[in-house]
Amino acid sequence: MFVAGCDIGSTTGKVVILKDDQILAWSIARTAHGPEATAQQVMxxxxxxxxxxxxxxLSYIVGTGYGRTNVSYVQDDISEISCHAKGAHWLHPAVRTIVDIGGQDCKVISLNKAGKVVDFSMNDKCAAGTGRFFEAMCRVLDCSLDDLVNYSLQSTSPKTISKQCSVFAESEVITLVNNNVKISDIAAGIHDSIARRIHAMVYKIGIVEDIVLTGGCARNQALIRSLEQQLHSKITKLNENPQIAGALGAALFARDRAMCPK
Structure with missing residues (x-):
């Protein structure tokens, strides 16, 4: 039996196809002109x-993500909070805290031992702490995201970026550039500022290990380093691309629905 999960986010679309209880294939694509076009391409x-x-x-397809209700081929749609929880728990059953950093929002999800969501905190009102924030900082520094990460990892004296608002933080970074501050220390300060924002969200619901990152920013080694320093906890690495966790969770829901129809 083949089933799929389709996660349509603000910047990328992800699809995971399962055969029985195994990941058969997955794909990630940048967003196209609307959720339907993105979903068609990545599927x-x-x-x-x-x-x-x-x-x-495919016997059953479940959609998730912000564009989940605008995809014609899905039979059901489920929130990204539930799907990230199910996907991350399937990959790492010991997970108790998930930090999902997407293009336009950031979520912290608390799970019990069975993998059920018990609480969550979400920032979807401001770009601070999201992929959009990284993109804005890269434009200011005229560098790629990979460059930003590498600069940050080279820093020995990170600069404090105190502004929480992404617009004001951008002005703060411009000032540091004009004051000839080393780009590596600015980059490290940018990562630290996001880590502080996430730290506050984590402690709203309580930090419980194991902690994993999902979403497009979860492979950012500089962010992982800053988060581990802020949380005084180790971030556990998932054994699959963390960006597909939501689509994987949707596929697992699809498998359950196919086996036990409503």
Missing amino acids: KEAVAKAGLDSVDA
Whole structure:
């Protein structure tokens, strides 16, 4: 039996295809012109990787993410909080705290031993602490995201970026650049500022290990370092690309629905 989860986020679309209880294929694509176009593109890529003839070979598809209600081929849609929880717990059953850093929002999710969501905190009103914030800082510093990460890891004296608002933080970074502050120390300060924001969200619901990161920013080694310093805790690395956790959770829900229809 083949099932799929489709996670349509603000900057990327993700699809995971399961065969029974195994990941058969997954795909990630940048957002196209609307959720439907993105979903069609990323599903086509995943189906091809899985060696299937078409999307019709899938028994059930669940959508998640901000664009989940605007995808024609899904049979059901489930919130990204539930899907990230299910996906991360399947990959790492010891997880108790998930930090999901997406393009336009950041979520901290608390789980019990069974993997059920017991509490969550969400920032979707401001770009601070999201992928958009990193993109804005890269524009100011005229560098790529990979460069920003590498600069940060080279820093020995991070500068404090005190402003929480992304607009004011951008002005603060411009001032540091004009004052000839080393770009590595500015980059480290940017990562530290995001880590502080996430730290506050984590402590609203209580920090319990194991902690994992999901979403597009979860592979940022400079952010992981800053978060570990802020939380005084180790971040556990998932054994799959952390960006597909939501789509994986949606696929697991699809498997359950296919096996036990409503």
